[in-house]
Amino acid sequence: MFKKILGGLLAFGALALGIFLLIAWESSIDPINTANPGAFSDEQIRRGEVLAGLGNCETCHTTDANKPFAGGRAMPTPFGTLYSTNITPDPKTGIGQWSESAFSRAMREGVSRSGSHLFPAFPYTHFTKLPDDDISDLYAYLMSRQAIQAEPPENTLEFPFNIRLLLAGWKLLFFDEGRYETVSSKSDEWNRGAYIAEGPGHCSACHTPRNALGAEDTGKAWEGAIINNWYAPALNASNPTPAGWTETEAYQYLRNGGSPFHGVAVGSMADVVHDGLKRAPDSDLKALAVWLSDLAQAPGEQQASERSASAIRTVQNTQNPSTVMDEGERLFTYACAACHYNEPETPNTLRPDMALNSAISAPTPVNLIRVTLNGVSLKEGIAEAMMPGFGEALSDRQIASLLAYLRATHTDQPAWANLEQQVRDQRP
Numbered sequence: 001m002f003k004k005i006l007g008g009l010l011a012f013g014a015l016a017l018g019i020f021l022l023i024a025w026e027s028s029i030d031p032i033n034t035a036n037p038g039a040f041s042d043e044q045i046r047r048g049e050v051l052a053g054l055g056n057c058e059t060c061h062t063t064d065a066n067k068p069f070a071g072g073r074a075m076p077t078p079f080g081t082l083y084s085t086n087i088t089p090d091p092k093t094g095i096g097q098w099s100e101s102a103f104s105r106a107m108r109e110g111v112s113r114s115g116s117h118l119f120p121a122f123p124y125t126h127f128t129k130l131p132d133d134d135i136s137d138l139y140a141y142l143m144s145r146q147a148i149q150a151e152p153p154e155n156t157l158e159f160p161f162n163i164r165l166l167l168a169g170w171k172l173l174f175f176d177e178g179r180y181e182t183v184s185s186k187s188d189e190w191n192r193g194a195y196i197a198e199g200p201g202h203c204s205a206c207h208t209p210r211n212a213l214g215a216e217d218t219g220k221a222w223e224g225a226i227i228n229n230w231y232a233p234a235l236n237a238s239n240p241t242p243a244g245w246t247e248t249e250a251y252q253y254l255r256n257g258g259s260p261f262h263g264v265a266v267g268s269m270a271d272v273v274h275d276g277l278k279r280a281p282d283s284d285l286k287a288l289a290v291w292l293s294d295l296a297q298a299p300g301e302q303q304a305s306e307r308s309a310s311a312i313r314t315v316q317n318t319q320n321p322s323t324v325m326d327e328g329e330r331l332f333t334y335a336c337a338a339c340h341y342n343e344p345e346t347p348n349t350l351r352p353d354m355a356l357n358s359a360i361s362a363p364t365p366v367n368l369i370r371v372t373l374n375g376v377s378l379k380e381g382i383a384e385a386m387m388p389g390f391g392e393a394l395s396d397r398q399i400a401s402l403l404a405y406l407r408a409t410h411t412d413q414p415a416w417a418n419l420e421q422q423v424r425d426q427r428p
């Protein structure tokens with residue numbers, strides 16, 4: 001009896017393994033002679049360039065600015081470090097021998113030309129939404145880049161995460177292959193924005209928390225997440241902004257890297273704006289803004305500016321110059337307030353107002369700490385504007401009391417815990 005059960009279990013196990021291998025198995029696609037860049041029209045290459053910008057391909061696939069798309073960028077994951085690959089048309093180390101169908105399979109199914117499964121750090125879970133035309137345009141753009149010979153370093157993933165075949169199981173659980181589906185109840189512009197956000201722009205790859213196996217937690221879609229040691233805020237209605245993400249605000253932020261009622265784009269979001277979105281036409285950014293303000297359930301423009309003015313006024317009214325200042329307030333007054341002062345009716349993006357700033361109302365202080373320590377470079381935020389860092393001038397304790405003061409006086413959010421330790425953790 002026992003033997004029979006065991007035998008049955010074994011047979012079942014073998015069958016399951018067989019089925020798994022059958023699903024997991026992907027064939028290799030034959031190499032081609034490197035595609036002739038002359039085969040693509042300028043128009044197609046230009047469209048591909050915009051898509052590559054929306055998809056941030058260059059940001060992830062470049063380590064040395066003189067070798068664009070040659071790969072090798074380290075992507076730390078909880079399971080070890082993964083390196084991006086060379087996607088220039090170099091035949092040996094890049095994708096020069098890839099036919100368009102091999103490229104399309106990689107983008108939409110996460111399978112390399114050789115047949116091996118690709119790690120979802122490459123956001124094919126989003127690129128799968130791209131229609132044929134967009135795939136062709138991207139292929140034309142990449143195949144007409146300069147071929148660069150460069151081999152990325154070996155991945156250092158721990159066992160069993162280094163077994164690519166197991167990714168087939170991951171895909172069964174977490175990956176839905178398929179193109180973007182138009183939502184008929186929404187406008188064309190909204191659908192364009194949603195397509196960019198979910199497809200090439202892969203916005204939720206950073207703005208949605210991930211589960212223990214590294215997949216986006218769809219139950220917590222758009223609720224904000226820590227990524228590369230920055231906090232990517234919630235983009236849905238749970239975003240704690242006092243003013244809301246109206247279309248005007250969202251458009252300005254995505255186009256210029258900052259908006260008057262929110263502050264500026266630093267960290268990975270600076271790459272998204274300045275390396276990626278900058279190539280996209282206004283119509284695409286307006287479409288994204290339409291989609292985003294709907295997701296965020298933004299108030300009307302008039303209401304947003306009233307809320308913003310009232311947030312600034314509330315802070316100004318509570319500041320009483322006759323009282324003795326505590327350490328945090330004193331530091332803010334001398335170190336920050338000269339640059340961060342606004343009239344309630346006309347807040348200026350070039351001196352982000354602390355009563356409106358996302359970094360101060362966020363559930364975690366990482367962005368505020370990093371900006372205070374390191375400042376904002378000319379490349380981040382609003383281009384050509386900068387802020388000095390205070391990491392040298394102020395101690396961990398001083399920064400902690402300054403930020404605790406800002407949190408307590410400029411928002412209605414609960415205090416952050418262990419601030420001083422958190423400041424120490426963010427020091428280089």
Ligand code: HEC
Pocket residue numbers: 051052055056057058060061075082083084085086087094095103106107111112113117118119120121122123127138200
């Ligand atoms: C968030 C970082 C990231 C972004 C953005 C990104 N990639 Fe990648 N890509 C990777 C990583 C990492 C790999 C390697 C995955 C692996 O080894 O399994 C990869 C692999 C690939 C591959 C497979 C190459 C091979 O040799 O198997 C192709 C093709 C590719 N990416 C194209 C693109 C294109 C086109 C874009 C933009 C539309 C893009 N990637 C955007 C990180 C990224």
Ligand code: HEC
Pocket residue numbers: 196197201202203204205206207227230231232233234235239241250253262264265266267268269270272288292358359367
């Ligand atoms: C590589 C990760 C990453 C990707 C991809 C990304 N973001 Fe972000 N995003 C961030 C980070 C980090 C911040 C916080 C930046 C800051 O505080 O200055 C941010 C901030 C924002 C903000 C401001 C939120 C606030 O409350 O201040 C908006 C709006 C936004 N992103 C929209 C988008 C859109 C739309 C996309 C897709 C086109 C996108 N993001 C893609 C990482 C990312």
Ligand code: HEC
Pocket residue numbers: 258262263264265266332335336337338339340349350351352357358359360367368371372376377378380381382383384385386387388390
């Ligand atoms: C010399 C002027 C100056 C001083 C002093 C200064 N800032 Fe800034 N700050 C700026 C400018 C300009 C920006 C916008 C930078 C950009 O867009 O590139 C900025 C941006 C910021 C942001 C926005 C980041 C975001 O994610 O939106 C925060 C937060 C901030 N500053 C906090 C502080 C704090 C705290 C102090 C004092 C310790 C301080 N600043 C002192 C000029 C200054």
